Amino acid sequence: MSRFNISTAALAAVLIAWALMGQALVPNWVPIAALVVHVALAALGVAFLEMQWFGPALCRCRSIAKEVAITFDDGPTPAGTPAILDALEQARVHATFFCVGSRAAASPELVGRIARAGHLLANHAYSHHPLTNFFSDARLFREFEDTSRVLEQACGERPSFLRPPIGLSNPGVFRAAARAGLRVVGWSARAMDTPSGRPERIVARLCRRLRPGAILMLHDGKLPPGAMATTLRILLDRLRELGYQPVRLDALLSREKQGKTMRHPA
Numbered sequence: 333m334s335r336f337n338i339s340t341a342a343l344a345a346v347l348i349a350w351a352l353m354g355q356a357l358v359p360n361w362v363p364i365a366a367l368v369v370h371v372a373l374a375a376l377g378v379a380f381l382e383m384q385w386f387g388p389a390l391c392r393c394r395s396i397a398k399e400v401a402i403t404f405d406d407g408p409t410p411a412g413t414p415a416i417l418d419a420l421e422q423a424r425v426h427a428t429f430f431c432v433g434s435r436a437a438a439s440p441e442l443v444g445r446i447a448r449a450g451h452l453l454a455n456h457a458y459s460h461h462p463l464t465n466f467f468s469d470a471r472l473f474r475e476f477e478d479t480s481r482v483l484e485q486a487c488g489e490r491p492s493f494l495r496p497p498i499g500l501s502n503p504g505v506f507r508a509a510a511r512a513g514l515r516v517v518g519w520s521a522r523a524m525d526t527p528s529g530r531p532e533r534i535v536a537r538l539c540r541r542l543r544p545g546a547i548l549m550l551h552d553g554k555l556p557p558g559a560m561a562t563t564l565r566i567l568l569d570r571l572r573e574l575g576y577q578p579v580r581l582d583a584l585l586s587r588e589k590q591g592k593t594m595r596h597p598a
């Protein structure tokens with residue numbers, strides 16, 4: 333049962349108590365306050381996946397090693413992806429690419445290049461529509477399923493992870509993701525890599541929330557290619573100085589499972 337369902341059940345219990353017992357025992361302000369809290373928490377839950385409000389979202393792994401997953405949203409892009417791949421190849425590290433299905437369908441050769449370089453491909457919905465969070469369950473499922481199919485056709489492997497567009501979620505997103513065989517993923521540190529962002533500041537923002545098992549989120553195609561290459565060079569140098577190893581998201585998650593079986597502290 334999700335936290336949203338528990339909150340809904342608690343609200344229903346308050347309303348039933350108010351209806352049955354009357355104002356003498358349950359004053360009118362109690363159900364109003366319960367409704368306001370329920371709606372406010374739901375609104376926050378939509379925007380913050382780390383609240384796990386509508387379902388379990390992977391926002392950080394409980395890694396015991398100093399490993400992190402670097403993830404890129406919104407690609408592949410003909411202008412941005414090659415610069416990212418070159419920077420990662422130079423540093424000999426692997427990352428995870430949350431691809432938009434329509435962009436992957438338009439650039440299957442880039443999807444193939446990402447996969448051949450050893451990176452992990454993941455699902456970021458087909459249209460990346462700003463109103464995705466208002467789509468029906470059936471349309472959400474098509475968004476996720478069509479993207480998985482395009483990625484599978486391009487690289488031969490079906491993705492296991494989904495990051496909803498803009499990181500927004502609701503109960504339908506979790507239902508459709510489960511139906512498509514996808515695990516919902518958020519992040520623990522985001523770059524805020526707007527087109528005018530300075531590489532040093534972007535890296536500093538990411539490194540403030542650096543922890544073992546962190547999931548770092550950047551974008552493919554937001555920064556100009558030169559600025560992205562500089563950002564990645566600074567970030568990868570900084571991670572090396574601090575003793576962190578970037579790995580694919582599936583590798584980070586497998587380390588968490590190993591840690592659990594070894595009964596190491598979280």
Ligand SMILES: [Zn+2]
Nearest residue numbers: 405406497498
């Ligand atoms: Zn996105």
